Amino acid sequence: MKIGLRNNRDFLAGLIFVLxxxxxxxxxxxxxxxxxMRMGSGYFPTVLGGILILLGAxxxxxxxxxxxxxxxxxxxxxxxxxxxxxxxxxxxxxRLGLIPALVAVxxxxxxxxxxxxxxxxxxxxxxxxxxxxxxxxxxxxxxxxLVAGYLWIS
Amino acid sequence: MDILSNLAFGFGVAFxxxxxxxCFIGVLLGTLIGVLPGIGPLVAIGMLFPLTFTxxxxxxxxxxxxxYYGAQYGGSTTSILVNLPGETAxxxxxxxxxxxxxxxxxxxxxxxxxxASFFAGCVGTLLIALAGPPLAEWALMFxxxxxxxxxxxxxxxxxxLASGDIVKGFCMVVVGLLLGLVGTDVNSxxxxxxxxxMELYDGIGFTVIVVGLFAVAEVVSNLxxxxxxxxxxxxxxxxxxxxxxxxxxxxxxVRGTAVGSIFGVLPGTxxxxxxxxxxxxxxxxxxxxxxxxxxxxEGVAAPEAANNAAAQTNFIPMLTLGIPSSAIMALxxxxxxxxxxxxxxxxxxxxxxxxxxxxxxxxxxxxLLVVLNLPLVGIWVSLxxxxxxxxxxxxxxxxxxxxxxxxxxxxxxxxxxxxGVLGYALVKLECExxxxxxxxxxxxxMEEYLRRAMLLSRGDPTxxxxxxxxxxFVAGTVLVLAVMVAPAVRRKREEP
Numbered sequence: 001m002k003i004g005l006r007n008n009r010d011f012l013a014g015l016i017f018v019l020x021x022x023x024x025x026x027x028x029x030x031x032x033x034x035x036x037m038r039m040g041s042g043y044f045p046t047v048l049g050g051i052l053i054l055l056g057a058x059x060x061x062x063x064x065x066x067x068x069x070x071x072x073x074x075x076x077x078x079x080x081x082x083x084x085x086x087x088x089x090x091x092x093x094x095r096l097g098l099i100p101a102l103v104a105v106x107x108x109x110x111x112x113x114x115x116x117x118x119x120x121x122x123x124x125x126x127x128x129x130x131x132x133x134x135x136x137x138x139x140x141x142x143x144x145x146l147v148a149g150y151l152w153i154s
Numbered sequence: 155m156d157i158l159s160n161l162a163f164g165f166g167v168a169f170x171x172x173x174x175x176x177c178f179i180g181v182l183l184g185t186l187i188g189v190l191p192g193i194g195p196l197v198a199i200g201m202l203f204p205l206t207f208t209x210x211x212x213x214x215x216x217x218x219x220x221x222y223y224g225a226q227y228g229g230s231t232t233s234i235l236v237n238l239p240g241e242t243a244x245x246x247x248x249x250x251x252x253x254x255x256x257x258x259x260x261x262x263x264x265x266x267x268x269x270a271s272f273f274a275g276c277v278g279t280l281l282i283a284l285a286g287p288p289l290a291e292w293a294l295m296f297x298x299x300x301x302x303x304x305x306x307x308x309x310x311x312x313x314x315l316a317s318g319d320i321v322k323g324f325c326m327v328v329v330g331l332l333l334g335l336v337g338t339d340v341n342s343x344x345x346x347x348x349x350x351x352m353e354l355y356d357g358i359g360f361t362v363i364v365v366g367l368f369a370v371a372e373v374v375s376n377l378x379x380x381x382x383x384x385x386x387x388x389x390x391x392x393x394x395x396x397x398x399x400x401x402x403x404x405x406x407x408v409r410g411t412a413v414g415s416i417f418g419v420l421p422g423t424x425x426x427x428x429x430x431x432x433x434x435x436x437x438x439x440x441x442x443x444x445x446x447x448x449x450x451x452e453g454v455a456a457p458e459a460a461n462n463a464a465a466q467t468n469f470i471p472m473l474t475l476g477i478p479s480s481a482i483m484a485l486x487x488x489x490x491x492x493x494x495x496x497x498x499x500x501x502x503x504x505x506x507x508x509x510x511x512x513x514x515x516x517x518x519x520x521x522l523l524v525v526l527n528l529p530l531v532g533i534w535v536s537l538x539x540x541x542x543x544x545x546x547x548x549x550x551x552x553x554x555x556x557x558x559x560x561x562x563x564x565x566x567x568x569x570x571x572x573x574g575v576l577g578y579a580l581v582k583l584e585c586e587x588x589x590x591x592x593x594x595x596x597x598x599x600m601e602e603y604l605r606r607a608m609l610l611s612r613g614d615p616t617x618x619x620x621x622x623x624x625x626x627f628v629a630g631t632v633l634v635l636a637v638m639v640a641p642a643v644r645r646k647r648e649e650p
């Protein structure tokens with residue numbers, strides 16, 4: 001049964017909705033609810049969270065009855081690598097500057113593909129980085145450092 | 155004539171060098187995006203919209219609008235030539251367009267698609283100009299209760315009419331509404347759902363949600379399956395349609411335009427559904443329905459006219475009532491809000507240069523698109539030979555840059571990764587993401603109108619039923635629900 005639930009399409013979808021609803025209601029408990037006439041900041045989110053929990057539970061229940069499976073495989077590897085690439089960009093951009101961030105995001109996301117040809121990725125990284133730098137710094141005149149600490153171009 | 159002088163005024167605005175340039179950039183980018191698979195107009199607008207902050211509002215919206223309808227043109231090119239819709243609204247065009255191309259009639263198919271789109275675009279633009287002022291005047295009578303009921307109707311319709319499951323559609327709307335509430339509450343100044351993160355006090359950015367939900371999720375979905383894209387090198391041949399082609403496609407174009415114009419205004423439907431419905435209509439009324447799917451020119455002209463007409467009339471509710479009828483219009487609305495313009499009936503009187511300038515620019519943009527698409531079709535096709543393994547790292551890179559440039563903070567980039575993971579899971583579980591965007595944009599507005607309506611009625615919820623206009627919207631909501639739920643109920647009953 002446990003294994004059956006892991007790929008049960010509607011059960012999982014409903015579970016996500018219920019969790020979001022519970023989170024919404026739980027956090028909104030800290031906000032004043034007020035009355036129907038003078039609603040506090042907690043009123044609307046609490047109502048929405050409640051609706052989401054109910055609807056989500058319905059979807060979960062339907063999943064249990066129909067037992068429909070998720071189509072295809074989960075792409076965990078590309079998902080993890082793409083998410084990692086994006087996080088790396090943010091991390092490096094704030095600390096080391098534009099060029100390290102661009103190189104990191106292009107290389108890391110290219111790893112998520114089915115084939116990784118080093119030479120191709122190298123050329124792609126070079127071309128796209130130069131393009132991005134040109135557009136950002138010279139066309140849009142964004143004040144980003146190329147490499148943190150030195151090399152400011154604006 | 156009032157309309158003529160207004161249109162003349164609009165053309166004056168749109169023909170300024172700057173606005174003309176942004177219109178051109180918009181339709182060029184739109185065509186590019188429409189041709190390239192894996193990136194739609196929604197994501198493109200989401201990513202480019204931080205870059206438009208510095209532009210004047212008219213130029214920014216002209217460009218964003220250009221991307222939107224430009225993508226409808228570009229999408230049809232790939233449908234016809236390689237049987238791959240670059241954009242969902244062009245999926246139906248594949249059926250007959252690709253067959254025409256296989257029979258060596260790619261040229262006429264492309265020409266008819268472009269001309270039908272141009273005709274529909276012109277009619278759509280004219281409709282906005284005609285319907286806009288009276289609608290806006292009508293909307294000026296709306297109070298808080300009417301706005302709340304109207305938004306409710308738009309949200310319910312978007313959930314019901316989106317492809318897939320209705321209940322999951324509602325869930326997505328509610329998730330969107332909740333995401334829209336993150337940030338400082340306008341009424342009390344209280345920070346909600348910020349978890350102490352300073353960057354969240356202004357709410358979660360549009361770009362974060364749209365790019366994460368659509369671009370990141372789409373890239374990952376494409377990578378999980380085998381690359382099935384083939385590279386075609388086909389001669390397009392003579393572009394000129396024969397006299398027979400023109401005659402055969404004239405009425406389907408007109409009918410497609412009519413259907414598309416209606417669907418464009420309805421919330422939650424838009425170009426994709428309209429092209430599908432038109433195709434079915436043409437097939438039904440054709441003398442010889444068996445020709446469809448084997449290269450019937452009507453099957454190209456009608457859906458292309460429909461999706462382009464819908465792309466234009468989509469703007470009507472947003473520009474006049476301040477209600478987005480699709481996810482893309484929700485984004486355009488967001489772009490207006492960022493520019494300091496409150497979408498709604500007052501736009502026409504307070505920012506006439508914006509309203510009429512956009513309308514005039516659409517007509518110019520449609521003309522530019524015919525020029526861009528027909529003679530230059532070879533260039534667009536050669537773009538299709540770019541393999542996906544070069545494309546997706548570049549898409550991810552643009553996603554990151556787009557998010558970082560909103561407020562120059564890494565937090566937006568991290569959030570985008572998070573939304574991307576959630577978005578991929580939801581797509582995998584077959585939850586349609588478009589209703590979420592609508593909810594996200596309308597969330598804060600709906601809460602505001604709900605509070606105001608309840609305050610004015612002294613806490614009496616019957617206000618939504620006693621005011622006639624509001625009642626009409628509530629009735630509309632119930633009707634939409636009833637129509638869609640009824641067949642499901644009947645099917646259930648038939649099953650023992």
